[in-house]
Amino acid sequence: METYILAFDQGTTSCRALIFDKKGSIISTSQREFTQYFPKPGWVEHDAMEIWSTQVAMAAETVTKKGLEAKNIAAIGITNQRETVVVWDKKTGKPVYNAIVWQDKRTAKYCDLLKSEGKSQWMREKTGLVIDAYFSGTKVKWILDNVEGVRERAEAGDLIMGTIDTWLIWNMTKGELHVTDVTNACRTLLFNINTLEWDDELLELFTIPKSMLPRVKQSSEIYGHTAPGLFACRIPISGIAGDQQAALFGQMCTKQGMVKNTYGTGCFMLMNIGDKPIVSKNNLLTSVAWQINGKAEYVLEGSIFIAGAVVQWLRDSLKIIKTSKEVEQLASSVSDSGGVYFVPAFAGLGAPHWNQHAKGTIFGLTRGSTDAHIARAALESIAFQTMDILKAMEADSGISIKELRVDGGATVNNLLMQFQADVLNTVTVRPKIVETTVMGAAFLAGLAVGYWDNLEQIQEIWQTDVHFNPTTDRVLINKQIDGWYKAIEALEFWTK
Numbered sequence: 001m002e003t004y005i006l007a008f009d010q011g012t013t014s015c016r017a018l019i020f021d022k023k024g025s026i027i028s029t030s031q032r033e034f035t036q037y038f039p040k041p042g043w044v045e046h047d048a049m050e051i052w053s054t055q056v057a058m059a060a061e062t063v064t065k066k067g068l069e070a071k072n073i074a075a076i077g078i079t080n081q082r083e084t085v086v087v088w089d090k091k092t093g094k095p096v097y098n099a100i101v102w103q104d105k106r107t108a109k110y111c112d113l114l115k116s117e118g119k120s121q122w123m124r125e126k127t128g129l130v131i132d133a134y135f136s137g138t139k140v141k142w143i144l145d146n147v148e149g150v151r152e153r154a155e156a157g158d159l160i161m162g163t164i165d166t167w168l169i170w171n172m173t174k175g176e177l178h179v180t181d182v183t184n185a186c187r188t189l190l191f192n193i194n195t196l197e198w199d200d201e202l203l204e205l206f207t208i209p210k211s212m213l214p215r216v217k218q219s220s221e222i223y224g225h226t227a228p229g230l231f232a233c234r235i236p237i238s239g240i241a242g243d244q245q246a247a248l249f250g251q252m253c254t255k256q257g258m259v260k261n262t263y264g265t266g267c268f269m270l271m272n273i274g275d276k277p278i279v280s281k282n283n284l285l286t287s288v289a290w291q292i293n294g295k296a297e298y299v300l301e302g303s304i305f306i307a308g309a310v311v312q313w314l315r316d317s318l319k320i321i322k323t324s325k326e327v328e329q330l331a332s333s334v335s336d337s338g339g340v341y342f343v344p345a346f347a348g349l350g351a352p353h354w355n356q357h358a359k360g361t362i363f364g365l366t367r368g369s370t371d372a373h374i375a376r377a378a379l380e381s382i383a384f385q386t387m388d389i390l391k392a393m394e395a396d397s398g399i400s401i402k403e404l405r406v407d408g409g410a411t412v413n414n415l416l417m418q419f420q421a422d423v424l425n426t427v428t429v430r431p432k433i434v435e436t437t438v439m440g441a442a443f444l445a446g447l448a449v450g451y452w453d454n455l456e457q458i459q460e461i462w463q464t465d466v467h468f469n470p471t472t473d474r475v476l477i478n479k480q481i482d483g484w485y486k487a488i489e490a491l492e493f494w495t496k
Contacts, residue, residue, distance in 0.1 A: 001071070001072065002021075002072060003072055003073065003074040003451070004019045004020060004021055004027065004068070004072055004073060004074065005019070005020045005073070005074055005075055005076075005077060005442040005445055005446045005451060006018075006019055006059060006062070006063065006073045006075070006076045006077075006235070007019075007020060007076070007077045007078070007079070007239075007438045007439070007441045007442040007445065008055055008058075008059065008076065008077070008078045008079070008080075008168065008438075008441070009079055009080075009243075009437060009438040009441070010051065010055055010078065010079070010080040010081060010164050010165075010168060011080075011081055011243070012081045012084075012101065012102070012103070013033055013034070013036065014031050014032060014033045014034065015031070015032055015034060015051065015054040015055040015057075015058050016029065016030065016031040016058060016438065017029070017030050017031075017055070017058040017059040017061070017062040017063075018062065018435070018438050018442070019062055019063070019066065019068070019073075020439065020442040020446075022451070022452075023461060024433060024439065024442075024458075024461035024462070025433075026433070026435060027066060028062045028063070028065060028066040028068075029062055030058040030059075030061040030062040030065070031058065032054050032057065032058055034046065034047070034050050034051060034054045035047060035050060037098060040106075042104070042105035042106060042108075043104055043105070043106050044100075044101040044103045044104045045098035045099060045100060045101060045104070046084065046098060046099040046101055047098055047099070048086045048088070048095045048098065048099045048167055049094075049095065051099065051164065051167070051168075052167065052168065052171045055168060056171075056172075056230070059076075060231075063231075069232055070231035070232040070233045070235060071232065071233050073231075073235050074236075074446070074449055074451045075222075075235065075236045075237070075238045075239070075445040075446060075448065075449040075451060076172075076226070076235055076236070076237045076238070076239075076445060077238065077239030077240070077441035077442050077443075077444050077445030077446070078165050078168060078169070078237070078239065078240050078241075078441055079240075079241055079242065079243050079246035079437055079438055079440060079441035080163065080164040080165045080168070080184070080240075080242060080243060081101070081102060081164055081243060082102060082163065082183075082184060082187045082242035082243060082244070083102035083134055083135050083136045083139075083163070083187050083188075084099050084100065084101045084102050084136075084163065084164050085099065085100055085136040085139050085140055085161060085162070085163055085188075086099045086161065086162060086163075086164070086166075086167045087140060087143045087144075087150070087154075087159055087160070087161045087212070088159065088160060088161075088167070088170075089153070089158060089159055090158065090159065090160045090175065090178075091158065093170075093171070093175060096143065096147055096150050096153070096159060097143050097147050097150070099164070099167075100139040100142070100143070102134055104133065104139065105133045106133065106139075106142060107133040107138035107139060107141070107142050108133045110133075110138055110141070110142075111131045111132055111133050111138060114131050114205075115131050119131060119205075123189065123202070124279060125279055126192050126193070126194070126199055126201075126202060127186070127189055127190075127191060127192065127193060127199075127202070128186065128193045128277055128279065128280075128285060128286030128287055128298075129187070129189055129285055129286075129287075130283075130285065130354075131189070135187055135188060135189040136163060136187065136188040136189065136190075137188050137189035137190045137202070137206050137208070138189065138206070140161050140188075140206070140208055140212075141206045141207060141208060144207065144208065145207075154208075154209050154211075154212055155209055157209075157211045159212055160178055160211075160212050160213075160214070161208075161212045161213065161214075162178070162180060162214050163180060163184040163187070163188070163242075165180055165181065165184050165240045165242075166178065166179065166180045166184070166214045169223065169224075169237055169240075172226050172227065172230060172237060173224055173225070173226065173227050173237070174227035174230075176224060176227065177223055177224045177237075178214045178215065179214050179215045179216075179217050179223050179224075180214040180215075180216055180217070180240070181216065181217050181218065181219045181240035181241065181290075181291070182196060182216060182217075182218065182219060182288040182290070182291045182296060183219055183240070183241045183242040183245040183246075183287070183288055183289070183290060184240065184241075184242045185198075185214075185216045185288075186287045186288040187242060187287065189202065189206070190202050190203060190206065190208065190213070191216070193277050193286065193287070193288055193298070194277065196216070196288070196291070196296060197216070198210065198213050198216070217240070218290075218291040218292060218293075218294070219239065219240055219241050219245070219249075219290035219291050219292060219444050220238065220239050220290070220291075220292045220293075220444040220445070220447045220448045221238060221448050222236050222237070222238045222448055222449065223237050223238065223240075224236075224237060225237065236445075236448075236449055237445075238444075238445045238446075238448035238449050239441050239442070239443070239444030239445030239446070239447070239448060240441070240444070241290060241440055241441055241444055243437050244262065244268045244270055244301065244437075245270070245287070245288075245289055245290055245299065245440070246436075246437045246438070246439075246440030246441050246444070247260060247262050247268075247270075247407060247436045247437040247440055248260050248270045248272065248289060248299065248440065249289075249290060249440035249443060249444060250407075250435075250436030250437060250438070250439035250440030250441075250443065251405040251407065251431065251436050251440075251462070252405075252455075252458065252459050252462040253270070253271075253272050253405060254272065254297075254455055254459075255272060256272055256273060256274035256399070257271070257272065257273075257397070257399040257401065257402070258271070258272045258403075258405070259271045259272070259390070259393065259401055259403075259404050259405065260404070260405040260406070260407065260436070261386055261404055261405075261406050261407075261408075262406075262407050262408040262436075262437070263307055263308060263382065263406060263407070263408035263409065263410035263411055263416075264307065264308055264408045264409060264410075265306075265307065265308050265309045265312075266303060266304050266305050266306060266307050266308075266309065266350070267303070267304035267307040267382065267385065267386060267389075267408075268301065268302075268303055268304075269301065269302045269303075269304075269386060269389045269390065269393070270289070270299045270300070270301050271299060271300045271301075271393045271397065271399075271401075272289055272297060272298075272299055273286075273297075273298050273299060273300055273397050273399075274297060274298065275295065275296065275297055275298070276298065277298045278298070278300065278396055278397060280300060280392070280396045281395070281396060282352045282392035282393075282395050282396050283351050283352040283353070283354050283392065284300045284301060284302045284351055284352065284389070284392055284393065284396060285300070285301045285302070285303075285351075286298060286299070286300060286301075287299050287301055290444070292444075292447070300393050300396055300397060302350070302351035302352065302389030302392060302393065303350045303351055304350050304351070304382075304385045304386065304389065305345075305346070305347040305348065305349075305350045306344040306345070306346050306347060306360075307382045307385070307410060308324070308382075308408075308409055308410045309344070309346070310342070310344040310346075310378045310381060310382065311324045311327050311378065311379075311410070312324065313344070313346070313360075313378075314327060314374070314375060314378055315327075318371075318374070320371040320374070320375065321375070327375050327378070327379065327413070328379075328413045328414070328415050328416070330371065330372050330375045331372060331375040331376040331378075331379050331415055332415055333372045334370070334372045334373055334376055336376065336476075336480075337364075337373050337376045337377040337380055337480075338364075338366070338368065338369055338370075338373040339364040339366070339483070340362065340363070340364045340365060340369055340373045340374060340376075340377040341362070341363040341364050341377055341380075341381075341483055341484060341486075341487040342360075342361075342362050342363075342374065342377035342378045342380070342381045343358070343360065343361045343362075343363070343381060343487050343488060343491050344360050344378065344381050345358035345359055345360050345361065345491065346359070346360045349488075349491075350385075351388075351389055351392065352388055352389060352392040353388070353488065353492070355491075355492060355495060357495045358491055358492070358495050359491075359495070361487070361490075361491050361494070362374065362377070363486075363487045363490060364483070364487075379413065379415060379416045379419065380419055380423075380480070380484075382410065382416060382420075383416060383419045383420040383422075383423050383424075384423060384481070384484040386404075386420060386423075386424070387423045387424055387481070387484075388488075390404070390424060390426075401424070401426050402426065402427070403426060403427040403428070403429050404420070404421075404424060404426055404427070404428050404429065405429045405431065406420070406428055406429065406430050407430075407431065407434045407436040407437075408434070411430050411434060414466075414468075417430060417466070417468045418468050420468070421468040421469060421470045421471075422470050422471045422477050423477060423480070423481060424470065425470045425474070425477075426470060427467055427468065427469055427470070428467075428468040429464055429466075429467055429468075430464070430465045430466045430468070431462060431463060431464060431465055432463040432464065432465045433463070443458050446458075
């Protein structure tokens with residue numbers, strides 16, 4: 001009987017389920033969007049019950065539409081939006097409040113208070129993170145402090161919490177398993193990345209009862225099985241990783257110094273730094289990459305807020321293109337940006353600058369500047385921002401990068417990928433299967449149940465589509481890089 005791996009990709013706007021075979025090929029996929037709630041400016045919420053019902057429906061649909069049955073599924077792997085968090089009643093299974101999403105900013109003032117109390121370095125050394133509303137811990141505290149009666153119920157031991165992986169597994173096992181993995185735990189501001197355990201001092205700071213927390217497991221092990229009645233037979237659940245770590249694993253960046261960059265609305269760049277955490281001196285985050293066979297590995301991570309979103313802006317606001325695909329043709333109609341630099345700081349500047357007051361700015365316009373020059377400068381800005389993070393990673397780790405593995409929607413743009421290789425002076429590698437995030441979850445689940453024997457076998461599955469080699473003419477590229485640094489300096493000066 002042919003068996004497969006079922007992988008859940010629980011994202012910020014949709015739930016997907018994909019089925020992989022032994023060769024890593026996708027044989028079936030289903031996807032459905034779910035509702036986004038914006039109750040106040042800066043607040044973002046999801047209905048956790050809708051996430052669960054949508055995700056389980058997609059799992060059933062993707063299995064049945066290929067004529068498969070539960071007995072054909074060797075294991076289930078999960079990847080998820082990382083910092084979104086739910087608090088629920090462990091007897092009824094009902095959430096006490098909507099899931100608060102990673103994008104939600106309601107706890108920003110509380111984070112500013114913690115910074116003013118001098119907690120930043122102390123928390124960075126424990127968690128590898130900066131104090132920010134992005135992470136889950138402050139969201140849980142907000143629910144306990146602001147939803148009537150909830151703190152009392154939590155302190156009585158009636159409520160539990162978890163990131164979305166925890167919520168899905170609790171429902172899949174009908175309350176039998178309350179677990180998470182190290183990659184999700186390390187994004188809560190409650191987890192010590194040195195001891196790989198929940199940190200009592202952090203829990204005390206946030207006034208969160210320890211009884212609420214899930215058990216922290218490895219990223220690849222058999223946690224348990226689906227409850228009877230969910231599917232026709234019980235299926236092992238055996239892989240969990242937050243979306244960016246899953247993408248790193250899906251890209252097979254399993255050795256120290258290997259780097260991947262995911263090009264979406266923003267960019268997420270992760271570098272495998274081996275088995276010891278490095279506290280960044282260059283405004284990057286340190287997280288756990290995964291834990292397999294008792295061994296944890298770590299990553300440095302940098303985020304770019306505006307990447308693919310700059311192309312959407314050209315389409316929707318400037319209206320110089322009708323579809324995102326047209327940007328490559330328009331940008332290719334000129335040989336360079338004609339001295340135009342575009343810093344797309346629409347949501348401030350992310351790593352390594354962290355300037356929340358920066359605004360989107362275009363420099364170097366002349367009477368000869370055209371829509372093509374602006375389009376080219378917009379694409380080049382994605383590559384320049386990626387370069388800034390890569391240089392910070394090299395400085396923190398002491399490792400010089402040999403290649404960058406890329407995934408995400410914008411990687412179909414050959415002009416961008418070639419310019420990326422040029423500014424980094426590093427080979428940029430695009431894989432054949434760009435579904436690396438959900439593939440990482442499938443690999444982790446399959447490893448735990450022996451579907452794949454070892455990492456070497458999986459590495460043979462990972463295949464390159466195109467290598468983009470950097471130009472040997474460094475004079476022009478170095479001049480362009482200098483222009484980018486000048487643009488950043490000018491923007492920093494303007495925000496003062």
